[in-house]
Structures are given as C-alpha cells and as structure tokens.
Amino acid sequence: MGLVKRAAEGLVNKYIWHKISFVKKSRELLVSDSTLRDGEQTPGVSLLPDEKVRIAGLLAEMGVDSIDAAFAGAGGSEVEALKRITNYFGKSRDMPRVTSLCRAVESDIDAAFEGLRLAGVSKRGVSIFIGTSPEHMKFKFRDASKERIIDRAVKAICYARSKGFAMISFSPEDASRTEPEFLTEIYEAVIDAGAVNIGFTDTVGEMTPFETFFKINYIAENVFNFRKATFAIHFHNDLDLATANSLTAIETGKVDIFQGTIGGIGERSGNAPLESVVMALKLKPQIYGMTTRIDISKIGPTADEVYKLIGVEIPDTKPIIGRNIFRTEAGIHQAGLMAGPETYEIFPPSEVGRQGRELWIGKHSGRHAVYDCLAKNGYGGSQRIFDEFKEMAGRQKGVGERELLEIAEMQKGVGERELLEIVERG
Numbered sequence: 001m002g003l004v005k006r007a008a009e010g011l012v013n014k015y016i017w018h019k020i021s022f023v024k025k026s027r028e029l030l031v032s033d034s035t036l037r038d039g040e041q042t043p044g045v046s047l048l049p050d051e052k053v054r055i056a057g058l059l060a061e062m063g064v065d066s067i068d069a070a071f072a073g074a075g076g077s078e079v080e081a082l083k084r085i086t087n088y089f090g091k092s093r094d095m096p097r098v099t100s101l102c103r104a105v106e107s108d109i110d111a112a113f114e115g116l117r118l119a120g121v122s123k124r125g126v127s128i129f130i131g132t133s134p135e136h137m138k139f140k141f142r143d144a145s146k147e148r149i150i151d152r153a154v155k156a157i158c159y160a161r162s163k164g165f166a167m168i169s170f171s172p173e174d175a176s177r178t179e180p181e182f183l184t185e186i187y188e189a190v191i192d193a194g195a196v197n198i199g200f201t202d203t204v205g206e207m208t209p210f211e212t213f214f215k216i217n218y219i220a221e222n223v224f225n226f227r228k229a230t231f232a233i234h235f236h237n238d239l240d241l242a243t244a245n246s247l248t249a250i251e252t253g254k255v256d257i258f259q260g261t262i263g264g265i266g267e268r269s270g271n272a273p274l275e276s277v278v279m280a281l282k283l284k285p286q287i288y289g290m291t292t293r294i295d296i297s298k299i300g301p302t303a304d305e306v307y308k309l310i311g312v313e314i315p316d317t318k319p320i321i322g323r324n325i326f327r328t329e330a331g332i333h334q335a336g337l338m339a340g341p342e343t344y345e346i347f348p349p350s351e352v353g354r355q356g357r358e359l360w361i362g363k364h365s366g367r368h369a370v371y372d373c374l375a376k377n378g379y380g381g382s383q384r385i386f387d388e389f390k391e392m393a394g395r396q397k398g399v400g401e402r403e404l405l406e407i408a409e410m411q412k413g414v415g416e417r418e419l420l421e422i423v424e425r426g
C-alpha cells in the first residue's frame with residue numbers, strides 16, 4: 001500500500017473512531033430509514049429509480065441520518081437507483097448516508113460499490129448480513145458450522161474495506177432467534193474485522209418488549225468490544241410490537257441507531273413505523289431522554305408522498321399519519337375537543353404537518369358537533385333536525401354529514417307553516 005493511501009486510510013479511521021465515540025456518548029438517536037429497501041419489499045410494491053430519488057430527497061429534508069436505499073445485489077434498477085440518489089445529493093455535506101443491503105458475498109458488495117462510488121467515503125455504506133439463527137443456518141446454509149458463518153461475515157467485511165467502504169455495518173439476520181452466545185461471538189469477530197456498526201434484527205418479528213430489554217442488555221454487556229461500534233436496531237411487526245420493541249430497546253440506553261420505515265411499510269406486516277417511534281421520543285423526553293434530528297412537521301407530507309408513490313392509501317386507523325387520529329365521532333369527545341383540543345388530543349395536527357381536525361358526523365355525534373356542522377353549512381340548528389338525524393342514524397348504516405344536511409335542507413324547504421298548508425289542502 002502506498003504511503004499516501006495509508007495516510008488517507010489512517011485519517012479515515014481516526015475520523016470514524018471519533019464519530020463512533022461521539023455518537024455513543026450523545027443523547028441523540030440516529031435515525032436510519034429503510035422505506036426504499038425494506039419498505040419496497042412490501043408485497044406488491046415497487047419503486048422506479050426516480051421515485052426512489054424523490055423519496056430520498058424528502059427523507060433528507062425530514063432529517064434522517066441514513067437511508068437504506070436498495071439491495072444492490074438485485075442489480076439493474078437497484079444499482080441505478082443508488083447512482084441517481086448519490087448524484088441527486090451531489091457533494092452536499094449534510095446529506096444522509098446512503099447505504100445498500102448486501103449479502104456476505106463479493107458480488108453484492110461490488111454492486112453496492114458500483115452504485116455508490118460517487119458518494120464521499122463517509123456518505124456511502126454497506127449493511128452486510130448473514131443468517132445466524134438455527135432456522136436460517138439449517139435451511140439456507142445447509143447446516144453450515146458457526147465457524148464457517150463467522151468466517152464468511154469477516155471475509156465480507158474485509159472485502160468491503162478493500163473496495164473502499166469505511167462505513168460498514170453488519171447484522172446477523174434473524175438475530176432474535178440466534179443463540180445469544182453465538183450472537184456475541186459473531187458481533188465480536190465483525191467489530192474486530194472493521195465493522196463500525198452492528199445491528200440487532202428481529203427479522204421475523206417475534207420479540208416482545210420484556211425479552212427485548214434483556215437481549216439488548218445481554219449484548220451490550222457481553223460483547224467485549226461493544227464500545228468500538230455503534231449499535232442499531234431493526235424490528236418487524238408480525239406481533240404488532242415493532243414500535244414497543246424499538247422503544248424498549250432505546251430505553252436500555254444502549255442503542256445508537258434506530259431503523260424504521262415510513263408507515264412501517266415492509267416485508268410481511270412491515271417494520272417499526274418511524275413516525276411512531278420518533279413521536280414517542282419527542283413526547284416523552286423524561287422517559288427516553290433521547291432526541292432525533294427528525295423535523296416532525298414533515299412527517300405527514302412525507303408519508304402522503306410515499307404512499308402516493310407506492311400506490312397504497314394510508315389506512316385511516318394508522319397512528320400518527322392516518323386520518324382517524326384527528327377525527328372524532330363520539331359526542332362527549334367532540335364536545336371536549338370543541339371546548340379545548342387538549343382534552344382528547346396528545347398533539348395538534350399542525351405538529352405533524354396536518355391540517356385541521358374532523359368532527360365526524362354519525363350515529364355517535366352529539367348536539368355540539370351537529371349544530372356546529374349545520375352552522376358551518378348555513379343552517380340553523382334545531383331539535384327537530386337533531387332528533388330526525390339521530391333516529392335515522394340509529395336505524396340505517398353509514399349515515400353521516402351528507403344525510404344531516406339533507407334533513408336540514410328538507411326541513412328548511414318545508415317549514416312548519418307550509419306543512420300545515422299542505423295538510424289543510426289535503
């Protein structure tokens with residue numbers, strides 16, 4: 001190795017070491033977004049390279065620290081997407097790091113390098129993985145020994161370094177079902193080989209919060225070189241616990257990087273929804289004591305655009321970004337919200353970049369909301385309208401604002417006097 005190259009590598013190593021110890025001491029949680037990679041693995045979803053560029057731009061504006069943008073090993077459009085994303089960010093100093101997921105094979109790392117070569121050395125990265133659970137070793141690697149798996153992981157990391165990658169992350173796939181002793185062993189080996197980040201993956205989404213707490217602490221206490229790398233988490237949502245597990249992991253104080261996706265989209269029932277975890281951290285500083293760089297007012301608009309591009313509607317019931325969070329139907333809640341939004345709302349719509357609340361008109365609506373709706377539409381409220389509406393809503397499904405206004409219009413057209421005349425005329 002030439003003198004210049006060796007000096008340059010020394011500088012890079014020094015920079016990285018500085019960065020790792022800073023991140024580990026800091027109370028700032030780094031956010032890695034996998035919408036473009038795991039999110040794109042949502043069954044039936046695919047994104048064109050330029051759509052990935054558009055989303056990457058929005059994620060950067062929202063303040064994510066790194067973007068897991070592609071699985072370069074799939075070739076073609078994935079490599080193209082990486083090229084266009086790095087080209088889009090150009091030499092911007094505060095661009096997020098762009099990374100590619102790679103199997104522990106040279107061709108995946110080559111493909112990642114082809115896609116990311118134009119990004120600065122600290123702005124490009126690889127996330128290398130290999131299956132480590134008994135299930136994965138048996139069925140994917142035909143009962144390969146643990147030594148062989150570790151060997152492959154270490155070789156892949158050395159290869160990535162030789163290719164010019166400095167930001168190398170390693171995650172045992174299916175870490176949650178991997179024997180703890182083996183996990184410890186492989187983490188130690190990859191950190192020794194030069195991985196600057198290690199990840200804990202609940203690939204199959206089988207963890208519960210209590211287990212998460214113990215497992216994360218176990219890793220932090222048993223991996224002897226734990227402080228030489230940052231620690232990231234990646235939870236799946238098969239038990240609807242990805243948010244809870246992510247937050248519990250963060251609560252241990254050992255996590256440096258949280259990975260999630262917009263809306264929690266991803267393989268099977270998806271990942272930890274980035275917006276839910278970020279909002280919980282924001283609303284409970286006294287519990288988590290960690291901040292992120294996410295501009296939460298961008299959450300709503302970013303989610304809208306992501307869902308538009310993947311061609312899926314945001315489910316109304318989705319927390320934080322779904323419509324129902326600012327929609328109420330029950331009379332007592334509506335009256336409360338009208339008196340003071342804080343009665344039934346933990347944050348106002350504007351905080352996540354949404355506009356207005358909806359007092360839903362339906363079977364459960366109370367007088368306050370019904371009269372308010374009538375007034376907004378130019379009708380006077382009356383007991384008769386209210387009674388007729390409630391009676392109709394009790395016997396028919398799907399009765400809402402439209403029906404209420406129809407009743408009001410009918411009653412306006414047919415005033416009591418006219419009604420009397422009609423009756424008299426017979």
Ligand code: MN
Pocket residue numbers: 038203234236266267
């Ligand atoms: Mn995943």
